[in-house]
Every structure is written in C-alpha cells, then in structure tokens.
Amino acid sequence: MALKEQGKKLRRLMKVLAKGHSVRPIRADMAWLDHLILYLLQYEAPVTVAEKAFRAMQTEFVDWNELRVTRPLDLESFLDDQRVDPSLAPVLKELLQHVFDGDHCVSLDFLRDRDDEAVRRYFHRARRLPAHVGEYMLLAFLGRPQLPLDVHTERVLRRLGFIGKKFSPERVRKTVDALAPTSEAMQYHMLFLEHGKKTCTRDAPRCDRCPLAKDCDFARKASRDGRDSSSGEGGSPEGADPGTGRKGTERRGAQATPAG
Numbered sequence: 462m463a464l465k466e467q468g469k470k471l472r473r474l475m476k477v478l479a480k481g482h483s484v485r486p487i488r489a490d491m492a493w494l495d496h497l498i499l500y501l502l503q504y505e506a507p508v509t510v511a512e513k514a515f516r517a518m519q520t521e522f523v524d525w526n527e528l529r530v531t532r533p534l535d536l537e538s539f540l541d542d543q544r545v546d547p548s549l550a551p552v553l554k555e556l557l558q559h560v561f562d563g564d565h566c567v568s569l570d571f572l573r574d575r576d577d578e579a580v581r582r583y584f585h586r587a588r589r590l591p592a593h594v595g596e597y598m599l600l601a602f603l604g605r606p607q608l609p610l611d612v613h614t615e616r617v618l619r620r621l622g623f624i625g626k627k628f629s630p631e632r633v634r635k636t637v638d639a640l641a642p643t644s645e646a647m648q649y650h651m652l653f654l655e656h657g658k659k660t661c662t663r664d665a666p667r668c669d670r671c672p673l674a675k676d677c678d679f680a681r682k683a684s685r686d687g688r689d690s691s692s693g694e695g696g697s698p699e700g701a702d703p704g705t706g707r708k709g710t711e712r713r714g715a716q717a718t719p720a721g
C-alpha cells in the first residue's frame with residue numbers, strides 16, 4: 462500500500478482509538494520537571510492513578526530534592542502504595558540525580574535555551590529514562606511537531622503492519638514521520654501510549670477486545686494460525702531492555718543513538 466493510503470488508514474484507525482480513550486495531554490504550563498515526573502508516572506500507570514500518585518508525592522516530599530535523596534526502598538514502597546510499578550523508583554532517582562548534577566538544583570528550566578540536539582542528548586545521558594523522553598519534551602515544551610517514537614508506538618504500528626520487521630531504525634523514523642500528521646503528534650502519542658498500556662500490551666495483547674483487530678496484521682495472523690494472540694510475540698519482546706526487562710519505560714526502542 463502506498464504511503465499516502467497508509468496515512469489515510471492510520472488516521473482512520475486513530476479516530477477509532479480516540480473513541481475508546483479520553484486522552485488529555487499533560488498541561489504544558491507546568492514546570493518542566495514536574496511535567497516530566499507526572500509523564501513518567503503516566504507512562505507506567507493509568508492516568509488517574511498517576512495523577513493521584515503525583516499529588517501524593519507533592520504532599521509526602523518537601524521538594525524534588527528530598528525525593529532525590531530518599532532511600533530507594535522507601536521510594537519503591539511509596540510507589541507500591543500508590544499502585545505504581547515500584548521499578549519506576551530508580552528511574553526517578555536517576556533523573557533527579559542527573560538534573561541535580563547539572564547545576565546543583567532540581568529544575569529543568571535551563572533547557573529552555575538549549576537547541577533540540579542538546580535537549581535530546583541531555584535526556585539520553587540519563588540511561589534509565591525511556592529513550593524517547595527527549596523527543597517527548599521537545600514536542601511538549603518546544604512545539605517540535607514530531608511524533609515521539611516510544612516502545613508503545615513502535616509496537617502498535619508494527620503489529621498493525623505499518624512498520625516492517627526488517628525496517629532499520631532510520632526507516633522506522635522516516636515511515637512514522639510520513640504517516641503521522643505533525644498537527645496530531647501529541648494526540649497520536651497519547652493514544653498509542655494508552656492503547657499500548659491497556660490493550661496492545663507487550664506480552665499479552667488483548668486482540669479479542671481491540672477495536673483495531675480487523676485491520677491488524679498481528680491479530681489476523683494469529684487467527685489464521687489458530688494461535689491465541691494474547692500470548693504476544695513471546696521470547697524477546699520488541700523494544701525490551703535486555704538489562705532491566707522493564708515493561709513501561711523500556712530503554713532504546715527503534716531510535717538511533719544521538720551523537721555526543
């Protein structure tokens with residue numbers, strides 16, 4: 462199918478997804494660091510759970526610096542109490558330490574004056590952060606209209622058949638840029654995120670209740686092979702971090718590593 466036709470198909474599927482998910486982008490007028498912490502919570506947990514956990518964090522800790530120096534086990538236990546995956550604790554602590562190491566304050570405001578590449582490199586150096594965070598922050602705060610290529614987006618697009626198994630990271634990026642309208646980048650990102658968290662999950666996609674199933678290569682193939690699609694792809698899930706095995710904030714999707 463030509464790219465133009467694929468773009469039309471994707472727009473149609475995103476409208477279907479939008480009917481099932483009430484996505485609301487995180488407010489762009491928040492401080493960058495507040496926004497990013499809420500986003501990371503939301504990347505792991507349902508939106509309402511993430512928002513509640515964020516408010517609880519603001520009550521429990523005097524400021525982000527206190528959270529930075531909190532014992533890892535205490536933070537894990539706090540997240541667990543909030544029904545957020547405790548494995549997010551080292552990610553948050555590393556982020557805050559990375560920010561603090563920059564100029565001994567816990568704020569990302571200085572990034573406002575940096576160019577795009579510097580912003581990407583800055584987040585890329587925090588090794589536990591999902592690899593797309595730089596792209597996300599550029600979209601959310603600096604109005605760069607490009608769909609972040611995170612593991613959910615890549616997984617869903619791959620299963621639907623928009624991205625081929627043998628595509629190089631560069632070709633994945635080029636294809637996604639050609640298919641996703643820049644004006645919809647944030648809406649698409651939040652929809653892929655919600656769909657990837659709730660339905661098209663890494664290990665057990667719920668094709669039987671997915672509104673995209675009749676247009677999905679993965680579901681069609683599973684049905685043709687008489688296989689239960691909820692078994693996922695098994696073995697080596699795409700985008701997984703071989704080091705941590707983290708599901709939500711897996712590192713290193715299809716992105717090329719920025720220089721520097």
Ligand code: SF4
Nearest residue numbers: 661668671674677680
């Ligand atoms: S049908 Fe299954 S594999 Fe396809 S998008 Fe839906 S949940 Fe994912």
